[in-house]
Amino acid sequence: MTLQTRPKATNALGDISLLYVSVMLRAIEAEGGATEKLKTQFHLSDSALASPDSRISIPRYMRLGHAGISLTGNRALGLRMGALTRPADTGLAGLAAETAHSVGQALSTLIRYSLLTSENSRGEPSLDKTGRLARFHSIAPYNQYNYFVVDSILAAWVQLARHMTGRYDVLERVRIEYPSIGQDELFESWFRCPVEFSATENSIQLKESVWHHPPAQAHPAMHNKLTQWCEDELREIRQGWSVADRVQRLLTPLLRGETPTLETLAAKLGTTPWTLQRQLSSEGTGFRQLLDKTRKQLAQDYIRETNASLSEIAWLLGFANPPAFHKAYQRWYGISPGESRKAIRQGT
Template structure:
């Protein structure tokens, strides 16, 4: 099954969402233009926890409002180009790193686009690479207005910058087509892309030069490329299975348990939503935050007891219990026997096994 054919999981924004990796690029570009990004992050309720969480995403409408506010603050209508200029392969997550280590520029950009679902989802469509035409196409996001011009600009310029980075070349394109009509910045766009730019076109696209498409990359490393592609495939399979909000909460809880009990507010912030929204999403899945936390602790406790020789005091700390006695009490509630008794049972089963 092609992951791009999947319907979005329930409880996500119907228009789509985008990783805070790209939010950070936007903020970096705004700051470079002299904007006080602290004001922006406060206005759009983007906490440090949200901005530093690899799992956090924000809705597409929120991202567009943030970009529009940044453009109003700096007065640069071409802020999307600035975003592209400041983007790095790592800003596309493991897909960017997988692409960067590819053997050719064409393979690199195809890798980046193939795994775009790992960092963004939009109900309008998905980006496409057409290798036979050396063309990279970004889907239509009509109707166009000052809130979404920069989205097209940032995507096309980020692809261009990616190609420049992986090849070490500056002139990488044959042409650029942009669906929205000219806003009077044609010369600036042609100077930045260093090729003809057509506004009011039938599609949003960049066409890569033949010699660049086949050129080797400066960071090629086949073994690392294969490993990173496997990681991308694993994450794509998780998306194909349709992670619920509960799944995302569980994935964040484990590293946060150590020595403390994570709060609903902390997890909500890392997911880029309000506590109330997180509660509502979990309720729609017939679960709750405390229930998920208890179930996650239960599964981890069983694995620690069964698979390791870790002491009970250390397991208690790893699961965020105040002391071993609290772990002991919870363990009896979960399994009907003490951690020590359960460990003996596991050891006995192991010894009697084949």
């Protein structure tokens, strides 16, 4: 299998495979929505949608989802997306997951190789094998543009478990970080278990019998072969990262409400502050420069690509208060963030 190094996301907030967009379009059509206009509006060609390597920026994906919700009137479109997600819709990782010896191993496979189909600056999903928990990282602050993202990811994981077991009652609990949007009964009916909104995390907890369930599709030899391909692709992606790239990937989730320290980043990378600073220096940069660069890139994308308020952006970038963010933005771009957003919306 010939591997090609995938380029880094051009948007600081990350990107996602068009495989997920295809699922979204199927869900919109299932809800009676016409998708051709959306495809034209968001410049989605049939050839791009057919390619497993094509990507869309995370903010553009969120705007597309919001447009789909507005078109169909279904605020729970994310659940519909999850229900229509097949293993192949999550790429090579999904095919590897389908051949795992248990549902728990399948989720572990899907989460370990999530980077193959989505690079999100806000974080990565994780797995707690002891608690039989699959967690999706926080994408707060929440609004009508990103509720569906949480719904679709959690629902897709559940759909995989249902697909592999032939059962619908696979969960003990669902926790969702955003507040209730008034559809609690619908969510509990779909997940078939208690759903807690305004929780401290986004997660699903599987029943023990489901976690260990051996699916009919289990195939040890094929699973090993497919996971090796996943490992090769993952290694190829990570080999293209410099130390500065690794630091920037860790910085964004840590910025929310505070300024990370060199010591914190070094600990996460398993090294000492002095060694990390030396490595960055050899690449012609330093921790403070990277922190400023990361904030600058993210600030422009938040202003241009999202509807987050300026105070929310200040918090997301780890500034002590909005005035501190305004001052930094003025230094970076010679214009205030409010004026910048106004100019972008006016197309100037």
